[in-house]
Amino acid sequence: MPAVVVFVAVMVIFALAYRYYSVYLAERVYALDPDFVTPAHEFEDGVDYVPTNRHVLFGHHFTSVAGAAPIVGPAIAVVWGWVPALLWIVMGTVFAAGVHDTGSLVVSVRNKATNIGTLAQTVINPRSRNLFLAIIFFLLTLVNAVFAIVIGTLFDANPEAVIPIFVEIPLAIFIGQYIHRTNTGALVPSLVGVAVLYALIAVGIAFPIDISGIAEAMGMSARTLWIIILFIYTWIASRIPVWVLLQPRDYINSHQLFIALTVIFLGVLIGMDAMAAPAFNPVEGPRNWFPFLFVTIACGAVSGFHSLVSSGTTSKQLDRDTDARYVGYMGALGEGSLALGAVLATTAGIAVVGVDWGAQYADFATASDTALGNFVQGVAGFASNIGIPISYGTAFAAVVVVSFAATTLDTGVRLQRYIIQEIGEIVGSRPLSRNLNLSTTLAVLLPLGLALAPAGENDTLAFGRLWTLFGTTNQLTAGLALAVIAVFVTQARRNAMAQIVPLTFLLFMTVWALIINLREFVTNRDWLLAPLDLAILMLAGWLIVEAVVAIRNARTEAREVTAPADRS
Amino acid sequence: MATGQRPPHRVMLVREWDSQTSGSGCCGRLGGEHCDVGHPDTFAHSRPLMEAMGAIYRALRRELPRERVEITVVDPRNMVWLIPTILRDGHRRGLRGGELWRQVNAGVRNGAIVVDGVALFAHDYPDEDAAVDAVLRELAAASA
Numbered sequence: 001m002p003a004v005v006v007f008v009a010v011m012v013i014f015a016l017a018y019r020y021y022s023v024y025l026a027e028r029v030y031a032l033d034p035d036f037v038t039p040a041h042e043f044e045d046g047v048d049y050v051p052t053n054r055h056v057l058f059g060h061h062f063t064s065v066a067g068a069a070p071i072v073g074p075a076i077a078v079v080w081g082w083v084p085a086l087l088w089i090v091m092g093t094v095f096a097a098g099v100h101d102t103g104s105l106v107v108s109v110r111n112k113a114t115n116i117g118t119l120a121q122t123v124i125n126p127r128s129r130n131l132f133l134a135i136i137f138f139l140l141t142l143v144n145a146v147f148a149i150v151i152g153t154l155f156d157a158n159p160e161a162v163i164p165i166f167v168e169i170p171l172a173i174f175i176g177q178y179i180h181r182t183n184t185g186a187l188v189p190s191l192v193g194v195a196v197l198y199a200l201i202a203v204g205i206a207f208p209i210d211i212s213g214i215a216e217a218m219g220m221s222a223r224t225l226w227i228i229i230l231f232i233y234t235w236i237a238s239r240i241p242v243w244v245l246l247q248p249r250d251y252i253n254s255h256q257l258f259i260a261l262t263v264i265f266l267g268v269l270i271g272m273d274a275m276a277a278p279a280f281n282p283v284e285g286p287r288n289w290f291p292f293l294f295v296t297i298a299c300g301a302v303s304g305f306h307s308l309v310s311s312g313t314t315s316k317q318l319d320r321d322t323d324a325r326y327v328g329y330m331g332a333l334g335e336g337s338l339a340l341g342a343v344l345a346t347t348a349g350i351a352v353v354g355v356d357w358g359a360q361y362a363d364f365a366t367a368s369d370t371a372l373g374n375f376v377q378g379v380a381g382f383a384s385n386i387g388i389p390i391s392y393g394t395a396f397a398a399v400v401v402v403s404f405a406a407t408t409l410d411t412g413v414r415l416q417r418y419i420i421q422e423i424g425e426i427v428g429s430r431p432l433s434r435n436l437n438l439s440t441t442l443a444v445l446l447p448l449g450l451a452l453a454p455a456g457e458n459d460t461l462a463f464g465r466l467w468t469l470f471g472t473t474n475q476l477t478a479g480l481a482l483a484v485i486a487v488f489v490t491q492a493r494r495n496a497m498a499q500i501v502p503l504t505f506l507l508f509m510t511v512w513a514l515i516i517n518l519r520e521f522v523t524n525r526d527w528l529l530a531p532l533d534l535a536i537l538m539l540a541g542w543l544i545v546e547a548v549v550a551i552r553n554a555r556t557e558a559r560e561v562t563a564p565a566d567r568s
Numbered sequence: 569m570a571t572g573q574r575p576p577h578r579v580m581l582v583r584e585w586d587s588q589t590s591g592s593g594c595c596g597r598l599g600g601e602h603c604d605v606g607h608p609d610t611f612a613h614s615r616p617l618m619e620a621m622g623a624i625y626r627a628l629r630r631e632l633p634r635e636r637v638e639i640t641v642v643d644p645r646n647m648v649w650l651i652p653t654i655l656r657d658g659h660r661r662g663l664r665g666g667e668l669w670r671q672v673n674a675g676v677r678n679g680a681i682v683v684d685g686v687a688l689f690a691h692d693y694p695d696e697d698a699a700v701d702a703v704l705r706e707l708a709a710a711s712a
Contacts, residue, residue, distance in 0.1 A: 044626075044629070045622055045625075045626065046581075046621065046622035046623070046624070046625025046626050046629070046641065047618050047619055047621075047622035047625075048618075050625065050641045052640060052641060053638065053640045055649055056640055056642050056646060056649050059643075059646040059648055059649045060585060060588060060643055060646060063588075063645070063646070064588060064589060117605070136605055179677075179678070184677060185644075185673045185674055185675070185676045185677035185680070186644050186645075186676055186677065186678065187647065187651070187672065187673055187676040188673060241613065242610055242611060242613075243613045243614075246589070247584070250588070250589060250645055251644075251645055254645045254646075254647065254648075255647070258648055308605065312587065313585055313586075313587060313588070317641075407589065411589055414606070414610070415605055415606050418605070418606050418607045419605065
């Protein structure tokens with residue numbers, strides 16, 4: 001089957017979902033009211049609270065939620081065949097992510113633009129704030145570990161990407177300083193920055209940076225050495241102000257996101273490449289598609305982090321209550337489209353460059369180890385359809401993924417430092433809450449330990465195991481948000497099944513995956529991941545109890561409010 | 569004004585939103601003021617311009633009726649929306665070629681104010697009174 005047929009079919013489903021299901025959500029579940037005075041109007045100050053054109057707001061929202069995660073998960077998950085991966089992306093996006101992202105935005109807007117963590121505290125109970133912090137702590141630890149591995153793997157496999165990526169750092173700093181000092185527009189400098197970045201790919205191809213010799217002399221693999229280098233860099237990067245590197249690099253990233261999407265989908269449309277992967281692919285071993293598909297693809301099907309974005313600045317900019325459907329639901333569809341691109345690249349694109357799909361996806365361990373390389377090769381295949389040389393396209397795709405992953409890593413370590421300081425305040429530890437060097441070092445050492453932990457006999461399984469653990473924490477974040485939304489909808493005496501069904505499904509799959517993982521970790525005497533898995537499992541249990549109690553209480557309250565009216 | 573109908577004039581205040589992070593995915597839009605996760609001071613450097621533009625926004629909102637003038641605050645990184653909009657508005661004003669390009673280049677600057685496709689304050693920090701006067705003058709010119 002041509003990939004373009006899959007692409008068009010998914011786009012049609014997304015369009016129908018937006019046309020019908022999002023309308024159902026807007027009218028019957030969230031009861032969006034065009035006359036409701038949103039916080040953007042109620043507190044309008046032109047600073048934080050600004051009624052914003054919905055297309056502008058969508059741009060702000062979508063570029064924040066898109067990143068490397070909806071690429072990596074699907075690139076691994078196609079190991080079970082392209083149909084299960086695609087079905088979960090489509091069903092998850094339509095029935096879980098759309099509900100979750102729109103709902104987070106609506107609940108926040110209806111509560112004076114409060115953030116989801118605070119909403120959990122007020123809507124469910126005060127304990128939920130600590131639950132939220134605990135989930136975020138584990139989530140960030142795993143995010144930082146997996147994205148360090150992502151970058152290390154890509155640098156090891158694509159040494160031609162090293163020069164462009166490392167030059168991007170001073171390039172971004174220079175752009176930031178230039179814009180700041182000359183007070184000129186960012187358009188030309190950032191476009192020049194992107195052009196320089198992509199021109200450097202040719203330099204990278206001519207001078208690939210391969211550190212395997214140095215790593216061997218140090219008694220480690222090249223990927224391990226890259227991971228160590230990355231965490232040293234991140235320790236420094238997370239300590240410097242965001243305006244020096246993070247924000248200037250944003251200008252380059254915002255261009256790259258749309259360039260990458262254009263290259264992928266244009267390549268699909270022009271190339272008419274056939275799907276090289278089987279529709280269904282039985283996989284040997286403990287990681288069956290049921291339940292692991294649903295935690296391998298988190299971002300791209302449903303991602304808990306979107307609730308933080310929706311309830312952050314987005315809810316303060318919503319002009320009309322009814323715009324929540326466009327911004328929230330369309331943002332979810334955008335993320336789903338990125339995941340679709342990853343599936344097409346790893347199932348059709350890689351055949352263009354002659355990669356043997358069966359060898360790359362022999363089992364889950366091999367798939368998780370080769371997934372990123374497969375995506376990079378797949379994008380190179382699509383890029384070749386529009387006249388870009390394969391060697392250049394490969395490096396281009398690696399640069400795009402690393403740029404996004406590096407931003408996530410920079411931000412993630414910085415955030416983890418703040419979380420550790422906050423935990424220090426809660427437990428009354430002055431060194432932990434006040435000593436920046438200590439909190440930053442801990443924020444770096446925790447994920448570094450996870451990223452470098454030996455994985456027993458099968459070293460290639462390390463990334464796949466961490467990635468699915470990361471997926472479980474992301475789904476728990478989504479679960480917490482869906483519980484808050486379900487309580488909100490129930491309290492409003494409307495049907496909350498649109499939230500309860502995906503919430504139940506996600507929690508069931510997450511718990512099941514965690515139990516299978518735990519059994520395996522204990523059997524293999526993996527005393528690093530077993531306690532981590534157990535801790536996340538306990539958080540899942542805590543979340544289930546809180547969600548059940550909160551929804552039941554909300555139903556009781558709603559009935560008590562309704563009953564007198566019924567009797568009158 | 570009927571729902572969905574755009575006001576005849578558009579004023580864009582271009583400045584960075586704090587805590588906007590492109591392509592970070594799992595860590596996007598965190599930290600900064602009023603945020604659950606992260607430090608409120610993370611984006612403190614963005615606040616002075618946000619506050620200054622906020623004052624201009626409030627002054628313009630007092631002066632200009634919503635049904636006649638749309639005032640939009642845009643992040644300069646949102647170029648996918650910003651560039652076509654300046655081009656479209658400028659073209660509607662009769663700007664062509666190099667002049668239109670100059671407006672685009674000036675209009676995507678952090679701190680720019682764009683009135684119906686014409687960029688104001690392309691090379692200096694906008695003062696509240698001067699900005700409001702200039703916007704009103706430009707709107708009068710656009711209406712003429």
